[in-house]
Amino acid sequence: MTLPRRRFLHLAAGAAAWPVLPRVAGAQAWPSRPVRIMVGFPAGGATDIQARLMGQWLSDRLGQQFIVENRGGASGNIATEAVARAPADGYTLLQVVTPHAINAALYSNLGFDFIRDIAPVICAARLAYVVVVNPSVPVTTIPEFIAYARARPGEINYGSAGHGTPQNIACELFKMMAGVNLVHVPYRGGAPATSDLVGGHLHVIFSPVSESIEHIKAGKLRALAVTTAKRLDVLPDVPTVADFVPGYEASGFAGIGAPKNTPAEIIDLLNRELNAGLADTKIKTRIVELGGTVLGGTPAEFGTILTEAIDKWTKVIRFAGIKVE
Structure with missing residues (x-):
């Protein structure tokens, strides 16, 4: 599989160039109602906990409820497809984690293209x-x-x-x-x-x-x-x-993504507020307790993390001959 690396990084870095004129008025008022953060795994795990940390921070900062919705199954693919098909209005977000990079190489018949259909917002943490x-x-x-x-x-x-x-x-x-x-x-x-x-x-x-x-x-x-x-x-x-094994590294990540064509103003606002949250002592401490290292940064930087992870795990999957049942 040839990964459209340049196209994905361009998508992440050039969010301001997306066609958002029909949605500008709505984006300016965002959020005017509750926002869903879709998590593709059961409640109670590290992925769910981190989504709830970020959701509570955004709720407190932006004055609307950011509600975590757990939609487990198929290694996170069910939730990802739901977000990929959701309106690009900022009211449906995705908790993006390591399996998303793995799934891009592991599954050949998905109803979405992760690189194409999900826009990176921020990488909150590296996970060990x-x-x-x-x-x-x-x-x-x-x-x-x-x-x-x-x-x-x-x-x-x-x-x-x-x-x-x-x-x-x-x-x-x-x-x-x-x-x-x-x-x-x-x-x-x-x-x-x-x-x-x-x-x-x-x-x-x-x-x-x-x-x-x-x-x-x-x-x-x-x-x-x-x-x-x-x-x-x-x-x-x-x-x-x-x-002891020079060059070995196998960290995961957790962050936030949105449907493609989500207005740049919304992605910028989310990125700014989440970076502020990652500087909060309580959130930083909880992420460390979960075995994470706080990152933050820009949507483009998260795009780079994602494409590098996809490239890396594709090679391992092919070498090991890993197949899903």
Whole structure:
């Protein structure tokens, strides 16, 4: 698949040039009624929590309710299609997360084109995964784990929230770069996979920090490394995978998108207000607790993050031969 990188970046950077004249009057009064933030995953997870943080901030700042609507299913594709088909009037937004970059390479028959149909607004945060093992696995570092796995090719299993999920892709990148043979055990969600890891039925998971940190603190799981380029404030003593596998990086992201052709005035206002929210101490602290690093920035910068992620994960998916069921 050839990704229209230049066209997407032009879309993000040139929002002012979009044809918005028929909507200018409405945009000036925006928001005059509640706004929906569509989240393609169940309530209670890190994606949902961050959407609600941003929604509450916008509600307080702009005087209208920003309501999170969870429409789960198909790795976020159901919610994405709903936003792609929504009127471009600023009243339907999308919580954009890592699976959106993965899905662009994983699915060939979607009812939308993410690059074409969703305009980036802001990337709120980078999200980390942490490599966690059951304490029964006799390793405490990534080099020890690599040696342990190489001595047992095909005997070490790793869990994930399912085929094509960020945990699956992050571990496949590790397998590719570290030269190890691990067996994938997909689950219907991250929680049951984590439960089985705690119970000793799995060896390792590349887990979202929010799903594993309490188990790490309780000593039920052992953290070997984080997948981001830098260490995390919430796990300061845990090294990065890249400390031992040079060049490895598998961070996620969370941000906001809108239907294409949403008036530039609305996107600019959202971007400005959300950047202000990301500077708020309470919001920053909560994002860090979830294993994130606050970013912010312009729509164009988010566009670059998205296209680079799509390029990267497309290569991993093709190399690993990952297919959805």
